[in-house]
Amino acid sequence: MNTFSRRTLLGLGAATAAAITLPGCSAKSGPMRVAWYGPDPVTKAINKALDAWKAGGGAEYAGESAPFDDYWDKLATQTSGNNAPDVLRMSMSYFSDYAGRNALKDLGSAGIDTSALDKDVADSGLSDGKNFGIGQSSISYAMYVDEAAVKQAGGTVPEQGWTWDKFAEFARDYAGSVQGSYGSGDQAGNLQLFEVFARQHGTELFSDDGGKLATSKETVQEWFQYWADLRTAKAAPPQNVSAETTGIEKSLIAKGKAPLQFGWVQQVTFYQPLVKNPLAVLPVPQGTAGDLKGQFVKGLDLWCVSAASKHPEDAAKLIGFLLNDEQAIKAIGILLGVPPSQKARDLVAADAGSAGARAIKYVEDIAGQVGPSPKPWPKGYGELLTGFGRIAENIGFGKTTPAAGATEFVELAGKTLGQ
Amino acid sequence: MIANLRRSVPAYLFLLPWFIGLVGLTIGPMLLSLYYSFTDYALLNTPEWTGLQNYTNLFQDPRYLQSLEVTFVYVAVSVPLEMAFALAVAVLLNRGLKGLAVYRALYYVPSLLGGSVAIALLWQQIFGTDGLLNDVLGIFGIEGRGWISEPGTALWTLIVLRVWQFGAPMVIFLAGLRQIPDEVLEAAEVDGAGRWQRFWRVTLPLLSPVVFFNLVLQIIGAFQAFTPAFVISGGKGGPSDSTLFYTLYLYQQAFGNFRMGYAAAMAWVLLLIIAVFTGLNFVLGRTWVFYGDEGVRR
Numbered sequence A: 001m002n003t004f005s006r007r008t009l010l011g012l013g014a015a016t017a018a019a020i021t022l023p024g025c026s027a028k029s030g031p032m033r034v035a036w037y038g039p040d041p042v043t044k045a046i047n048k049a050l051d052a053w054k055a056g057g058g059a060e061y062a063g064e065s066a067p068f069d070d071y072w073d074k075l076a077t078q079t080s081g082n083n084a085p086d087v088l089r090m091s092m093s094y095f096s097d098y099a100g101r102n103a104l105k106d107l108g109s110a111g112i113d114t115s116a117l118d119k120d121v122a123d124s125g126l127s128d129g130k131n132f133g134i135g136q137s138s139i140s141y142a143m144y145v146d147e148a149a150v151k152q153a154g155g156t157v158p159e160q161g162w163t164w165d166k167f168a169e170f171a172r173d174y175a176g177s178v179q180g181s182y183g184s185g186d187q188a189g190n191l192q193l194f195e196v197f198a199r200q201h202g203t204e205l206f207s208d209d210g211g212k213l214a215t216s217k218e219t220v221q222e223w224f225q226y227w228a229d230l231r232t233a234k235a236a237p238p239q240n241v242s243a244e245t246t247g248i249e250k251s252l253i254a255k256g257k258a259p260l261q262f263g264w265v266q267q268v269t270f271y272q273p274l275v276k277n278p279l280a281v282l283p284v285p286q287g288t289a290g291d292l293k294g295q296f297v298k299g300l301d302l303w304c305v306s307a308a309s310k311h312p313e314d315a316a317k318l319i320g321f322l323l324n325d326e327q328a329i330k331a332i333g334i335l336l337g338v339p340p341s342q343k344a345r346d347l348v349a350a351d352a353g354s355a356g357a358r359a360i361k362y363v364e365d366i367a368g369q370v371g372p373s374p375k376p377w378p379k380g381y382g383e384l385l386t387g388f389g390r391i392a393e394n395i396g397f398g399k400t401t402p403a404a405g406a407t408e409f410v411e412l413a414g415k416t417l418g419q
Numbered sequence B: 001m002i003a004n005l006r007r008s009v010p011a012y013l014f015l016l017p018w019f020i021g022l023v024g025l026t027i028g029p030m031l032l033s034l035y036y037s038f039t040d041y042a043l044l045n046t047p048e049w050t051g052l053q054n055y056t057n058l059f060q061d062p063r064y065l066q067s068l069e070v071t072f073v074y075v076a077v078s079v080p081l082e083m084a085f086a087l088a089v090a091v092l093l094n095r096g097l098k099g100l101a102v103y104r105a106l107y108y109v110p111s112l113l114g115g116s117v118a119i120a121l122l123w124q125q126i127f128g129t130d131g132l133l134n135d136v137l138g139i140f141g142i143e144g145r146g147w148i149s150e151p152g153t154a155l156w157t158l159i160v161l162r163v164w165q166f167g168a169p170m171v172i173f174l175a176g177l178r179q180i181p182d183e184v185l186e187a188a189e190v191d192g193a194g195r196w197q198r199f200w201r202v203t204l205p206l207l208s209p210v211v212f213f214n215l216v217l218q219i220i221g222a223f224q225a226f227t228p229a230f231v232i233s234g235g236k237g238g239p240s241d242s243t244l245f246y247t248l249y250l251y252q253q254a255f256g257n258f259r260m261g262y263a264a265a266m267a268w269v270l271l272l273i274i275a276v277f278t279g280l281n282f283v284l285g286r287t288w289v290f291y292g293d294e295g296v297r298r
Helices: A006-020 A040-055 A070-079 A091-098 A145-151 A164-177 A191-200 A216-232 A265-274 A312-325 A328-332 A342-349 A353-364 A379-395 A404-417 B002-036 B052-059 B062-093 B100-113 B115-126 B133-138 B153-166 B165-180 B182-190 B194-221 B225-230 B246-254 B260-288
Strands: A032-037 A060-068 A087-091 A134-139 A141-147 A260-264 A279-282 A298-305
Touching: A006 B062, A032 A070, A032 A312, A040 A060, A040 A145, A040 A312, A060 A070, A070 A091, A070 B246, A087 A091, A087 A312, A087 B100, A091 A298, A091 A379, A134 A265, A134 A312, A141 A145, A141 A191, A141 A265, A141 A353, A164 A216, A191 A216, A191 A379, A216 A265, A216 A379, A216 A404, A265 A353, A265 B100, A265 B260, A298 A312, A312 A328, A328 A342, A342 A353, A379 A404, A379 B246, B002 B260, B052 B260, B062 B165, B062 B194, B062 B246, B100 B165, B115 B133, B115 B153, B115 B225, B133 B194, B153 B225, B182 B194, B182 B246, B182 B260, B194 B260
Parallel strands: A032 A060, A032 A087
Antiparallel strands: A087 A298, A134 A298, A141 A260, A141 A279
């Protein structure tokens, strides 16, 4: 076999090597990639907005969507492989992880038109004086109430808010008068509702620099104990029932087993189609009735461009389109949160009587009464979010006590923050 | 010498793609992961050398110890059960059944489905509080529970899932049974051996190399189990960490909490554990595995 010359050999070898290594670290720059997370309605809405972008002569793109949990696993892998999508939806839960590790592009001079946006939302992506993302919505925590069900059970839910004590009383009464149901879903593992609770106790959840937990161990313990008491009173479901209520379709409110549900304000539009009565959107319980200082309104999701993007101009244009174009605004509605500009809110709220309109009205109503928005959630927030839920679950199953659980969370925060 | 080399060049050339794959996709990443296991590597920044820190941290991490315990229980219980089940079905199927191919395929299907989302849904339908199992128990007046949603039973539903997916070892057992010559069994029968005696004294010893092969593979596979727990617990290893498999915790640390160095250390410890178990298997195997040609060699 001497038909191969050395040159052919070398050439062949090189070609083989290239063919094998290319797919791994592709230097391809095909169409711009757009990635987002969220349930099915969100994906449908964003696809519709992207259709409008293309119809209007926008650049080629490829969309990628995933449920919230999977999205972050995927994004972490893609980013470390230098293969992140160009335009990406970013949650405040992970923003600091990415912005702090230089994975996002500074959009300060990208020329995105943010003039119509509310100031606090437009600024929500600022970190170390750079703008790593543009707020796509503002949101606040809320409680959605099936008022018809409550009325039928002979109860009332005060519009102006109630204290946690009154809320517990209500939950016990409701569970007592409606067979087989609970006054509320178990929120012990809900760190985002706990943040409001912590602020009602006079401190932020995290220190300003994000280096440590600002709330006290006593407050964490009080929270875990509050829900443990509700479970004991059968006002909140036992832990094994809660373990089966993951997902919107399986939630207690969708199954008619509880008259209310907690969540970010825009999520009412996910639950509404599953509940036959209209859901009222109300503030969460307070320390002092009617004092909404614990709550806040904040830009919580952002559109970002990855630092390694090969299409930064198109990416910036697309973000501007999603925020300002009338068709995009209408397509997205309030699925990502309350739209960040007055023009957008007017467009969406035109459909009065919809859950979306009620969500917008809720945020407008409370905006003047809430406390200042907290700093962006710190690096490691995602780990604390799941850790808090896990500790609450251990308490619910009787594997640990509220006091020991509080200690465990404080220790976890000490280890995770400021890394 | 040079002429020799010339002649072998094409051979090396044909080997090249495989070799590049071996270095680029296996050895390279392995060495890299060994290096990462000694670093603090948050996935998005450059790794920082921390020496043995990750390894010493492992054994002070209660969740890591929990994941070890869950995995050991899973291996110790599911592998023997699955093997016994696979062998029993293989013996039954080996009896010249009509439509054997159809049964073989049917029993093999669960193994192919693996840890798919469909299986997770099916398992929730069966083991949920309102599930099929509780309905059946209800007929007998027994009050059921949320089998998947309670920490005391969740792992056991995953063990049942593994036993249910007995198809792969079953097919191998079946092939092994086919290799056993009829004359040997007939001779035993003539000598007056009953059905059980024939199974224990003839079939099983002749089958022992296949049993050994399956045992080694299944133990390795069980240690690496990931998908069922990931899919059924939604990636969390819950309820209350009761299904926190080793690989699931590794995955959570690497891609959820940005601790690639820690996860790499976990991977190397797992490699060590599997190596020890496999080595033990080979040492112990000498005492019970019987190869047919041993008699001839003597």
